[in-house]
């Protein structure tokens with residue numbers, strides 16, 4: 001798979017933090033003891049280290065991680081699963097969205113997580129690996145993540161599962177509560193409610209593969225997190241209390257951008273290194 005760009009650049013991260021903390025440019029300048037021009041310069045992508053360091057504090061961002069992001073110095077090392085895991089990256093306007101497939105190598109039972117905008121890759125892998133798709137788990141019901149759900153469901157007859165908190169009723173979907181367990185041969189999948197970006201955003205914590213795996217949807221991205229104009233604080237807290245409590249070698253499979261690991265995010269995600 002070609003290298004997938006990070007979902008958010010430094011400008012996106014600053015904007016998300018500013019909206020989340022409800023700080024205007026002028027307020028941010030005051031709190032950072034900076035001229036407004038410095039704030040506007042770093043927001044346009046200029047690398048001014050002293051200014052990035054100064055705004056990091058009121059935005060509750062890690063200064064070092066923010067500077068590394070501005071310098072484009074960091075990209076997560078990509079974890080490898082020898083088997084039982086596949087990632088799909090499909091176009092959505094000029095961006096892309098991820099979907100995933102996991103399976104138990106003995107029973108060949110599989111589960112998909114979201115569909116992206118095109119489920120051809122999922123269907124081809126199901127066929128090539130001789131899998132039976134048992135379930136389609138939805139991280140959240142934003143269009144890009146479920147765009148090809150009707151086709152995937154029709155072609156595989158798999159059960160559709162979504163959070164009881166998600167307001168959109170998907171035709172044919174069943175709902176689960178938090179900490180529900182699903183089993184796929186020797187794999188276990190546990191639901192964690194990491195809402196904020198959407199009301200029913202779910203992280204699926206999966207064990208039994210080569211690495212513990214958290215399919216986080218848009219809760220968290222490599223060096224960023226899911227945005228929400230109204231529920232930033234909830235998203236921030238649920239990530240910290242639920243995702244960042246998982247084992248450090250947990251692989252994070254995000255709704256956009258590359259794979260990462262909890263250990264790498266602890267060092268490089270500006271939202272969680274301050």
Ligand SMILES: [Fe+2]
Pocket residue numbers: 097142144145218255256
């Ligand atoms: Fe998304």
